[in-house]
Amino acid sequence: MRLNEFDLVVAGGGPAGIAATIAAARNGIRTLLIEQAGYLGGMATNALVPAFCPYTDGHNLVIGGIGLEVLEKMKKEGYESPFYDNKPDRIRGLDWVPIDAEILKRVFDELVIASGAQVLFHTTVTGANYKEGVIESVDIHHKGGKQTIKAHFFADCTGDADLVALSGGAYEYGDANGLVQAGTLCFRVANFDSDRFMKYARETGEDGNLNVASKKARDAGEFPTGEKNVAGIALQADGVAGFNFGHVYDFYPLDAVDLTRAEVEARSKIPQMMRFLHKYVPGAEKAVLVSSGPHIGLRESRRIVGEYQLTKEDYDNRRVFEDAIARYAYPIDRHAVRLEEADYDSQNSEYVISKYKRGEYYTIPFRSLLPKGIKNLIVAGRTISTDRAMMGSVRVMPACFATGEAAGTAAALCIKNDQEIRDLDTKELQKVLIKQGAIL
Numbered sequence: 001m002r003l004n005e006f007d008l009v010v011a012g013g014g015p016a017g018i019a020a021t022i023a024a025a026r027n028g029i030r031t032l033l034i035e036q037a038g039y040l041g042g043m044a045t046n047a048l049v050p051a052f053c054p055y056t057d058g059h060n061l062v063i064g065g066i067g068l069e070v071l072e073k074m075k076k077e078g079y080e081s082p083f084y085d086n087k088p089d090r091i092r093g094l095d096w097v098p099i100d101a102e103i104l105k106r107v108f109d110e111l112v113i114a115s116g117a118q119v120l121f122h123t124t125v126t127g128a129n130y131k132e133g134v135i136e137s138v139d140i141h142h143k144g145g146k147q148t149i150k151a152h153f154f155a156d157c158t159g160d161a162d163l164v165a166l167s168g169g170a171y172e173y174g175d176a177n178g179l180v181q182a183g184t185l186c187f188r189v190a191n192f193d194s195d196r197f198m199k200y201a202r203e204t205g206e207d208g209n210l211n212v213a214s215k216k217a218r219d220a221g222e223f224p225t226g227e228k229n230v231a232g233i234a235l236q237a238d239g240v241a242g243f244n245f246g247h248v249y250d251f252y253p254l255d256a257v258d259l260t261r262a263e264v265e266a267r268s269k270i271p272q273m274m275r276f277l278h279k280y281v282p283g284a285e286k287a288v289l290v291s292s293g294p295h296i297g298l299r300e301s302r303r304i305v306g307e308y309q310l311t312k313e314d315y316d317n318r319r320v321f322e323d324a325i326a327r328y329a330y331p332i333d334r335h336a337v338r339l340e341e342a343d344y345d346s347q348n349s350e351y352v353i354s355k356y357k358r359g360e361y362y363t364i365p366f367r368s369l370l371p372k373g374i375k376n377l378i379v380a381g382r383t384i385s386t387d388r389a390m391m392g393s394v395r396v397m398p399a400c401f402a403t404g405e406a407a408g409t410a411a412a413l414c415i416k417n418d419q420e421i422r423d424l425d426t427k428e429l430q431k432v433l434i435k436q437g438a439i440l
């Protein structure tokens, strides 16, 4: 396989990498996206995460640009869910839109290919060749063997900051004890009677966490062991529901032995969850498990040490930065590292307490995308430079699209202007992002 030299190589094709690739290629630079799976989407498709987190602050749209384009394109082809938690701070069609992973995979293919970027599937970035803080090339592995690819700029959108780690960049990992948020193997069921479920939901006020059904099961001592709640249900197609349900605690996702144990443990829990759904959720009596995620969903691993670390204090102060490249408003949503600490449905949970009032938001500075000490690397997605609390907000997909779009656009401007990333005029970047529909 012959590959030319590129202006930008993007490692990882999740929400961040997809947006970075499309933004860069649309701005006219030679862009290569490298993805280890056989399709794009990251956690949305590879872990079957059932829905997109809110695109609004409960009042206004806060995520535009490529992220919004993806959402609208997916909705056009997909199913309009009749189930919607009728909470006052949600806007229908923009907040918690269910994902049909098969449609989404195709939407991503079409958008990325139309942008003019080149994509390599089934290919992993395994090494970086760097000198004096500049990455000259990356090593990739695929069935054909090992190859080395040169580029002017690189974007780390691996969700684990792999390229930062491979280039000797600094990062933090998990909490003070080296533990990360629990992982979840999401799954989809067919033969789900949506009409019956909707009748039940209207009558009981059942919500997206199935709190009514869960309480009944808990009172009867029949809630799945090792679980405190259902993290989410989404009606994804006629007769098909997706679940973010079940946690695996205390594993190290960057170690293959531990990750294997987590996959096995997560799968072994599904029959118990199915029994709960069959017995306690009207409409799910005859539901059949049709798939679990090809990969267990990972909420957390590395966070880069960047030129600016976004913190909980910034979140609390609704901080607006001079070099803002995105705005967002999602609460601090950190799943526990241990079962004993899990408290997802309580009114005192961090998620509930941190919620903004409608219309409030914070911003993400460009500096949080720049790893200290590496001159030609930009990072986007859940691993940007934040403290652990703040990561609980920026880790969700709409924010990852936004940081990805900023990363790809910045690389394109640097190529056009023939300049280093740190010399880029952030006002120029902001102007272009706004022109592309981003909301800063």
Ligand SMILES: Cc1cc2nc3c(=O)[nH]c(=O)nc-3n(C[C@H](O)[C@H](O)[C@H](O)COP(=O)(O)OP(=O)(O)OC[C@H]3O[C@@H](n4cnc5c(N)ncnc54)[C@H](O)[C@@H]3O)c2cc1C
Residues within 6 Å of the ligand: 011, 012, 013, 014, 015, 016, 017, 034, 035, 036, 037, 040, 041, 042, 043, 044, 046, 047, 049, 050, 051, 052, 053, 054, 123, 124, 125, 126, 157, 158, 159, 160, 162, 183, 184, 185, 186, 232, 244, 296, 297, 298, 299, 380, 381, 382, 383, 395, 396, 397, 398, 400
């Ligand atoms: C169980 C669970 C539930 C969630 N629920 C929601 C939700 O309801 N709504 C929401 O919006 N968000 C949700 N999230 C969060 C969100 O899905 C992720 O945080 C988000 O997808 C991160 O985007 P990313 O692009 O940074 O990384 P990822 O989505 O992880 O994508 C990274 C991509 O890089 C690829 N990759 C990794 N390493 C390499 C390498 N070395 N070489 C080549 N390719 C590589 C991976 O295969 C993957 O495709 C959830 C997450 C989990 C785990």
